[in-house]
Amino acid sequence: MWPMWEVTMMFSITLFKKEVRESRWKIIIGLIIFIITAVSIPFTFKYVKELLPMIPELPGLEGFDRYLANYNIYTWSQWNGKNLYQVGTILAIIVGMNLIAGEKVSKTLEFLLARPISRSSLYFTKFSAGLLSLGLVIFGSTVFLYILSVIMGYELLAGDLFISTLITFIGFIFIFTLTFLISTVLDEPVKVGLLSAFVLLLLAIPGWFQKTRQLSVFHHMSAAEYFLEGKFPFLPLLAVLLLSAGMYYVGIRIFEKKQP
Amino acid sequence: MVLAVETINLTKEFNSFKAVDGLNLQVPEGSVFGFLGPNGSGKTTTIRMLLGITKPTSGEGKVLGLDIVKDSLNIRAKIGYMAEVPEMYGYMTGEELIRFCRGFYPSWEDGLVKKYSELFNLPLKNKISSLSKGMKSQLALIIALAPNPSLLILDEPTSGLDPIKRVQFLNIIMKEIVGTGKTVFFSSHLLSDVERVCDRVAFIKNGRLVKTDSMDKLKTQEKIIRAVFQKEPPPGFFEKPGIKKVQREGNGYLISVEDNFEEIFEACKKMPNFLIEVIDQNLEDLFVAYVGGDNDV
Amino acid sequence: MVIMCQQPRPLDTRELIILIAPQIFSFSLHFGHLKLFNLHGIFIAHCITVIVQQERRGMKLHFYLQPSSGVPIYKQIIKQIKHAAAGGLLSAGDQLPSVRELSEDLTINPNTVSKAYQELERDGIIEIIHGVGTFVSKGNIFMEEKEKEGLMKNAVKQLFTEAYHLGFSFERLKGLFLEAYEDAAVKGRKGD
Numbered sequence: 001m002w003p004m005w006e007v008t009m010m011f012s013i014t015l016f017k018k019e020v021r022e023s024r025w026k027i028i029i030g031l032i033i034f035i036i037t038a039v040s041i042p043f044t045f046k047y048v049k050e051l052l053p054m055i056p057e058l059p060g061l062e063g064f065d066r067y068l069a070n071y072n073i074y075t076w077s078q079w080n081g082k083n084l085y086q087v088g089t090i091l092a093i094i095v096g097m098n099l100i101a102g103e104k105v106s107k108t109l110e111f112l113l114a115r116p117i118s119r120s121s122l123y124f125t126k127f128s129a130g131l132l133s134l135g136l137v138i139f140g141s142t143v144f145l146y147i148l149s150v151i152m153g154y155e156l157l158a159g160d161l162f163i164s165t166l167i168t169f170i171g172f173i174f175i176f177t178l179t180f181l182i183s184t185v186l187d188e189p190v191k192v193g194l195l196s197a198f199v200l201l202l203l204a205i206p207g208w209f210q211k212t213r214q215l216s217v218f219h220h221m222s223a224a225e226y227f228l229e230g231k232f233p234f235l236p237l238l239a240v241l242l243l244s245a246g247m248y249y250v251g252i253r254i255f256e257k258k259q260p
Numbered sequence: 261m262v263l264a265v266e267t268i269n270l271t272k273e274f275n276s277f278k279a280v281d282g283l284n285l286q287v288p289e290g291s292v293f294g295f296l297g298p299n300g301s302g303k304t305t306t307i308r309m310l311l312g313i314t315k316p317t318s319g320e321g322k323v324l325g326l327d328i329v330k331d332s333l334n335i336r337a338k339i340g341y342m343a344e345v346p347e348m349y350g351y352m353t354g355e356e357l358i359r360f361c362r363g364f365y366p367s368w369e370d371g372l373v374k375k376y377s378e379l380f381n382l383p384l385k386n387k388i389s390s391l392s393k394g395m396k397s398q399l400a401l402i403i404a405l406a407p408n409p410s411l412l413i414l415d416e417p418t419s420g421l422d423p424i425k426r427v428q429f430l431n432i433i434m435k436e437i438v439g440t441g442k443t444v445f446f447s448s449h450l451l452s453d454v455e456r457v458c459d460r461v462a463f464i465k466n467g468r469l470v471k472t473d474s475m476d477k478l479k480t481q482e483k484i485i486r487a488v489f490q491k492e493p494p495p496g497f498f499e500k501p502g503i504k505k506v507q508r509e510g511n512g513y514l515i516s517v518e519d520n521f522e523e524i525f526e527a528c529k530k531m532p533n534f535l536i537e538v539i540d541q542n543l544e545d546l547f548v549a550y551v552g553g554d555n556d557v
Numbered sequence: 558m559v560i561m562c563q564q565p566r567p568l569d570t571r572e573l574i575i576l577i578a579p580q581i582f583s584f585s586l587h588f589g590h591l592k593l594f595n596l597h598g599i600f601i602a603h604c605i606t607v608i609v610q611q612e613r614r615g616m617k618l619h620f621y622l623q624p625s626s627g628v629p630i631y632k633q634i635i636k637q638i639k640h641a642a643a644g645g646l647l648s649a650g651d652q653l654p655s656v657r658e659l660s661e662d663l664t665i666n667p668n669t670v671s672k673a674y675q676e677l678e679r680d681g682i683i684e685i686i687h688g689v690g691t692f693v694s695k696g697n698i699f700m701e702e703k704e705k706e707g708l709m710k711n712a713v714k715q716l717f718t719e720a721y722h723l724g725f726s727f728e729r730l731k732g733l734f735l736e737a738y739e740d741a742a743v744k745g746r747k748g749d
Binding site for chain 1: 308311312313314315333334336337341343346347348349350359360361362363364365
């Protein structure tokens with residue numbers, strides 16, 4: 001039975017399975033929402049392109065037609081540039097907020113800690129399960145979008161789409177790790193979600209101003225530089241990943257001392 | 261003597277409140293050890309430290325020879341544990357929870373799980389949230405026994421069970437663990453249960469160990485001698501080793517003995533007396549004597 | 558006051574009850590009544606009764622154990638087996654339950670049963686034959702007369718102590734004594 005025993009040193013398969021099972025509705029509903037959003041893109045492209053010349057100039061819509069230049073750019077503007085990262089942020093918060101705080105609320109944390117699993121592998125396993133859930137939804141729906149677009153006869157650059165989505169996903173890692181950290185500190189999932197949303201809102205502020213845009217995670221998540229300018233934002237993404245690692249490290253230190 | 265559990269000056273402080281205060285506990289391997297104390301005396305905190313769920317503020321502890329701070333993962337692999345209130349995942353069925361727990365342990369006795377879930381008549385396909393408290397305790401016991409642990413740590417395992425189930429519970433613990441070199445360490449308020457099965461007990465109060473001894477020694481040595489002497493005993497009579505307290509009772513005395521009972525009793529009988537009587541102390545009497553007191557109404 | 562059947566022969570249920578009843582009387586005197594004087598007041602008796610099958614003779618030996626008494630359980634077991642052997646309830650060669658069996662039936666620590674059996678073996682009351690079982694010794698199954706007298710003396714002494722505390726005169730006590738004796742004797746005769 002037990003080559004598995006060595007694996008539990010860093011990672012627990014049985015815990016991982018439980019976490020994924022507990023998140024299954026989040027995955028399913030997330031997929032449904034994203035797939036619906038994905039579906040809207042090829043369908044709306046044609047109609048919006050036709051309608052736009054007919055609509056009088058509306059404030060905020062100036063320059064919009066450049067996003068309609070081709071299907072690729074339209075997809076980007078609707079997907080990575082907007083819906084993916086906005087709805088995805090909410091999903092990342094929802095997936096992350098329950099992970100530790102939820103165990104505290106249901107009082108099962110002590111039960112879990114009484115098992116032969118180290119706190120660090122417990123933490124890592126939950127973290128991985130959350131990321132996997134997010135990944136499934138994000139990449140799954142992106143693949144769906146690609147396939148649907150092709151079926152409907154549009155030309156979509158797979159490579160660009162994938163890389164942009166990867167960039168967006170790195171941003172999600174940041175958001176998820178932040179929420180996970182807060183879930184380790186606060187004891188109620190809802191509070192965790194709200195605090196995380198609040199912090200992210202503050203972090204979004206730099207993105208509203210041209211000068212400080214570089215400081216906003218969301219700006220980078222949208223993969224704008226890559227898509228529009230062809231520059232892969234190495235440095236910003238590295239910074240995001242380092243910050244995420246830092247938050248993970250802080251989270252694990254806090255978790256080591258946590259009383260169930 | 262090989263010790264299954266040993267603590268040396270184990271202390272846990274929460275914001276200057278000492279929940280466990282310099283505890284020196286010794287649990288011999290193969291014994292059934294009762295850990296007794298009033299609510300809030302530090303029993304659960306001690307158990308949590310032994311399991312590595314809580315870290316001690318100072319002091320050391322060893323479980324099955326392993327350090328509770330450095331080797332707590334290995335300790336938990338060898339221990340079966342039942343919490344006072346078994347909070348398990350309510351949304352899972354019994355079967356699912358068993359399968360979940362199984363994945364954590366290097367060894368697991370499927371046969372034992374089957375045997376006892378049938379004996380207890382547990383509806384394993386039902387959600388745990390729908391089980392009665394007694395059934396939850398039974399399920400928790402099965403999960404504690406299944407990894408074939410060398411040490412069973414139980415926190416108030418039988419509270420919440422009816423008298424028949426309690427006997428059944430203890431019986432199963434006796435069958436599976438005792439007599440095979442394994443150890444049982446349990447805290448309980450149900451002193452009659454403790455009296456039946458424990459061979460050693462420890463009394464804890466305010467986080468400190470107040471008394472620890474074998475059950476048989478407690479029963480044979482802890483007595484109160486009621487004596488009405490014909491005249492005052494000579495000075496120094498009451499200083500004999502083993503006498504812990506002397507109270508006047510009308511014309512006579514109540515002599516509380518904790519050791520050297522036979523000697524003291526003989527000495528009392530030799531003194532000219534109107535009455536010498538032995539009052540036995542049961543565990544409840546001892547519990548009140550050693551850990552009662554502060555908050556008596 | 559206490560009648561012990563001296564004849565080692567198969568007993569039917571009624572005889573058994575008659576035999577046991579006075580023993581309860583004496584046991585309660587030992588373990589129970591002292592508690593009346595106990596300042597704590599309420600005497601809670603936890604009695605565990607078990608019926609231990611004596612396969613070979615189809616006779617059942619009741620163990621009355623009180624875990625809450627001040628007497629260690631192993632001593633209670635020793636006493637009851639000694640009394641049963643001396644009184645004829647157990648005969649030479651009768652098989653006793655194994656340590657495991659008895660501890661499971663009574664739900665007590667098997668070490669306790671072990672301890673009792675070891676002491677009984679040391680005193681020659683029983684024999685433990687490894688791999689076969691535990692048996693009442695073929696020799697010495699009757700208690701030394703001296704020991705029996707010592708036990709009765711103690712019982713009588715407790716009785717007097719209790720009477721003293723309750724303020725019973727000697728005459729009154731005598732009356733009770735004779736009454737109880739008549740009662741037990743009558744029951745014993747009925748069983749003959």
